[in-house]
Amino acid sequence: MDIQVQSFFLKEDGQIPNNPALPVIFYQNAFDGEDGGRSPEEIEAAFNSHGWTNSWSGDVYDYLHYHSNTHEVLGVRRGTGTILAGGDSGQRLEVKPGDVILLPAGTGHMKVESSDDFEVVGAYPEGAEPNLMERDPAKAAQAKNTIGNAGIPGQDPVYGEDDQSPMRHKWIK
Template structure:
């Protein structure tokens, strides 16, 4: 499995996360097992749908997105972020504040989204009126107790812990 960690800078609209990189696990899980694996590792409050075709982020929680069908090109990190091609079996983990949007996808594209400890999520759009409150929210979001794919000691926790924060 190929695992990428990518930091994104605040672009003035989308804050991203100053301390934690986004993660992309290529070919991480079989689609039929994704939701159960996320739940097993306490990433709950799950839903199944697509990804909005506009930049947005969540300032009050981290998010995991597991591709269960189709493929897409995503923009992660806001307008000055980076494009990623994702396909069935890939898992994307977005720290609080990380912008994301779907640029294009197959008609059958679908993901399962979930949140550590089943946290509720907000949706923010990168408008100036959201600041400085969202910056404070992002800093308050606790690290998850488990990697959504690998559980205790998974690569996400190792990377995020080594980013200068403690679990």
């Protein structure tokens, strides 16, 4: 199956800043294993080889949170789930093995529901250590100053150094 890519901006809601300059990028079927492509088991190695390290595997928090100091990529290794991106009025993403979500710094996210076997791989550009921010109007206002300092990563977590990659195309004007 071909990779389907969609991107969307999320507005600040007073408690979650989201990212005013960079869209969320949702890569469907990025690691579906079909037609000789990479399988979900190869997600972590691919992220790491593209400079997205400090990786972990497990579940996504079931409460709304964000990282103001770094971008985050999530790749679904197994199971299915619904991820809410952006806050209460954000986008619900139905995810399955092989799907990848690229969250720019400041983007609120949480797991709404999932199958019992749901597992994702998360990683950060150049091994960044993410902070953990929750809903709070005062902190959201402060976080706006930090979000812009995250910078643009050197490589797309799925496509690597490809100049035509979704991240390069959507995040570099």
